[in-house]
Amino acid sequence: MRVLVVEDEEPIASAIERGLIKLGYAVDTAFDGAEALEKAGVNTYDVVCLDLNLPRVDGIEVCRRLREDRYPGGIIMLTARSSIRERIEGLDTGADDYLVKPFAFSELAARIRAITRREGGLREPVLNTRGLELDPNTNRARRDGTEIHLTPKEFSLLYYLARNEGRAVPQEELLEHIWDEHANPFTQTVKVHMNNLRRKLNEGFGEQLIETIRGKGYVL
Amino acid sequence: MLALNVAARLDQPHVLVLEGVGVNDVEWQPVRSGPGQAISGFEPVVTPGLLLKQAESQIYSHNLDRLRIWSLLAVVGLAGASGVGGYVLSGMMLRPVRDITEVASEISATNLSRRINHQGPDDELKLLADTFDSMIGRLETSFAQQRQFVQDASHELRTPLAAIRMNIEVAEMDPDIGGDDYRMLLDTVKAQTDRLTHLSEDLLLLSTNGHDAFEPEPVNTSGLIREVVSQLEPLAAARGIRLTVDAIAGVEAFARSDTLYRCVFNLVDNAIKYSGERATVTIRSRSEGESAIIEVQDTGHGITPEDAAHVFDRFYRVDKGRSRREGGAGLGLAIVRELVQAMRGDVALMSTPGEGSTFAIRVPLAKYPAFP
Numbered sequence: 001m002r003v004l005v006v007e008d009e010e011p012i013a014s015a016i017e018r019g020l021i022k023l024g025y026a027v028d029t030a031f032d033g034a035e036a037l038e039k040a041g042v043n044t045y046d047v048v049c050l051d052l053n054l055p056r057v058d059g060i061e062v063c064r065r066l067r068e069d070r071y072p073g074g075i076i077m078l079t080a081r082s083s084i085r086e087r088i089e090g091l092d093t094g095a096d097d098y099l100v101k102p103f104a105f106s107e108l109a110a111r112i113r114a115i116t117r118r119e120g121g122l123r124e125p126v127l128n129t130r131g132l133e134l135d136p137n138t139n140r141a142r143r144d145g146t147e148i149h150l151t152p153k154e155f156s157l158l159y160y161l162a163r164n165e166g167r168a169v170p171q172e173e174l175l176e177h178i179w180d181e182h183a184n185p186f187t188q189t190v191k192v193h194m195n196n197l198r199r200k201l202n203e204g205f206g207e208q209l210i211e212t213i214r215g216k217g218y219v220l
Numbered sequence: 221m222l223a224l225n226v227a228a229r230l231d232q233p234h235v236l237v238l239e240g241v242g243v244n245d246v247e248w249q250p251v252r253s254g255p256g257q258a259i260s261g262f263e264p265v266v267t268p269g270l271l272l273k274q275a276e277s278q279i280y281s282h283n284l285d286r287l288r289i290w291s292l293l294a295v296v297g298l299a300g301a302s303g304v305g306g307y308v309l310s311g312m313m314l315r316p317v318r319d320i321t322e323v324a325s326e327i328s329a330t331n332l333s334r335r336i337n338h339q340g341p342d343d344e345l346k347l348l349a350d351t352f353d354s355m356i357g358r359l360e361t362s363f364a365q366q367r368q369f370v371q372d373a374s375h376e377l378r379t380p381l382a383a384i385r386m387n388i389e390v391a392e393m394d395p396d397i398g399g400d401d402y403r404m405l406l407d408t409v410k411a412q413t414d415r416l417t418h419l420s421e422d423l424l425l426l427s428t429n430g431h432d433a434f435e436p437e438p439v440n441t442s443g444l445i446r447e448v449v450s451q452l453e454p455l456a457a458a459r460g461i462r463l464t465v466d467a468i469a470g471v472e473a474f475a476r477s478d479t480l481y482r483c484v485f486n487l488v489d490n491a492i493k494y495s496g497e498r499a500t501v502t503i504r505s506r507s508e509g510e511s512a513i514i515e516v517q518d519t520g521h522g523i524t525p526e527d528a529a530h531v532f533d534r535f536y537r538v539d540k541g542r543s544r545r546e547g548g549a550g551l552g553l554a555i556v557r558e559l560v561q562a563m564r565g566d567v568a569l570m571s572t573p574g575e576g577s578t579f580a581i582r583v584p585l586a587k588y589p590a591f592p
Contacts, residue, residue, distance in 0.1 A: 106389065
């Protein structure tokens with residue numbers, strides 16, 4: 001999952017960024033509205049956390065333009081102002097959710113999970129498929145009831161593949177959704193993480209879960 | 221029958237004359253004789269004296285009775301009519317007063333939209349009602365501003381609180397957090413509490429201004445400017461800004477020295493923070509007419525006319541991103557204006573985009589303390 005955090009308050013932006021990275025998200029930050037639109041134009045985000053009170057282009061305008069440009073992901077608005085009129089305006093402009101500052105980081109994380117579940121057409125918070133049990137709330141993975149210890153990045157990879165079960169996911173798409181803008185597309189990052197993930201998944205189990213389809217990508 | 225006849229005769233003057241003569245019990249009647257029936261003499265008419273007296277007294281008492289009844293009726297009628305008339309009239313006259321009372325009793329801090337809207341002649345009551353309406357209008361505006369101020373203030377307070385909370389929570393997520401992370405967390409919390417302290421001081425200043433008794437004293441402006449400059453010199457040096465002073469000695473303002481210090485400090489502090497590197501900030505003081513003038517001029521980016529119209533508004537920021545990084549809440553210039561006005565002065569801005577801005581504080585001179 002890749003998230004764009006748009007927030008002009010540096011201490012808040014960096015805390016959200018660090019927190020989400022710890023949870024296994026790929027995170028980019030923008031400090032004003034224009035920068036946010038620029039990044040959203042270049043990269044693919046699953047969720048945008050958008051402060052309303054932004055320099056240059058304000059949050060409502062960013063939201064409107066994102067939706068005009070057919071940005072398909074989720075938008076969570078963050079603001080210190082909490083009037084009902086503003087909430088309605090925010091939601092009507094295309095936001096999916098709304099959080100009033102100061103909010104708990106854990107609540108933001110839960111709302112991001114809820115939105116990404118909705119985007120994937122999922123209702124169940126825990127994903128069960130092919131003997132795998134993936135809980136994005138805790139980043140815990142089990143195979144046939146046995147816990148597998150994965151790093152946040154490995155979990156994100158597996159979760160992404162599980163959500164797109166049966167479809168070959170190209171390496172570029174994984175790079176887009178699971179790594180942030182600082183990842184170098186020409187390195188072997190995806191391959192290295194994928195090898196580690198496979199090794200951990202197969203330890204003690206016979207069947208190979210993730211297959212590689214040459215020229216197409218990885219499939220679960 | 222007799223009574224009525226006599227009563228009719230009462231109206232006839234000659235009978236009255238006869239009575240006036242007072243010849244007891246004798247009535248004289250003219251005697252007519254001859255072909256022309258001329259009056260030839262008088263002969264007495266003998267009537268029973270007792271009867272006449274009785275008739276007379278009956279006539280008097282009857283008339284008095286009638287008079288009494290009519291008078292009583294008239295008095296009662298008049299009293300009733302004047303009571304009803306007075307009631308109706310006073311009700312009409314006092315209706316506006318009642319309306320005013322009613323509206324006044326309905327008004328509270330949360331319901332200031334009520335008005336009397338008195339329709340009627342241009343009299344004292346109309347004037348009273350209109351004055352009352354305009355007073356409620358002013359109160360409504362003032363309450364709305366106060367509410368907006370509290371909202372803005374709470375918004376400004378929430379942001380540093382959110383930063384503190386978020387940083388603590390994210391640090392807590394990491395079970396094996398190291399010393400460096402802790403140090404970073406503490407630095408953030410410290411910076412944000414500094415910001416909260418600064419903000420609460422500013423808010424307090426804005427809310428108490430005007431309530432303190434204004435006791436002006438002569439203030440030496442050039443001394444005050446030198447104090448401000450020595451205080452802000454390190455900040456200016458760190459930003460690569462040159463501070464110069466051009467103060468005429470002996471200009472004494474009639475103000476409060478700590479308040480005026482705060483105003484000049486805010487202007488210079490602003491000029492240092494928003495003028496950009498290698499700018500020069502010049503602080504001047506002089507007298508002009510009956511006023512002392514302190515000017516803070518910078519060679520920064522200048523301010524557009526749209527922004528200039530709002531720079532003295534509370535919570536207004538010209539460059540939001542920059543202001544945030546400086547930890548400003550957009551209160552510095554609002555404080556300057558309100559404090560200067562409380563000292564019976566004013567503050568003005570002249571700016572040319574691209575060339576720089578000049579803020580000028582004008583307060584009464586100590587020699588002319590009666591400046592309006």
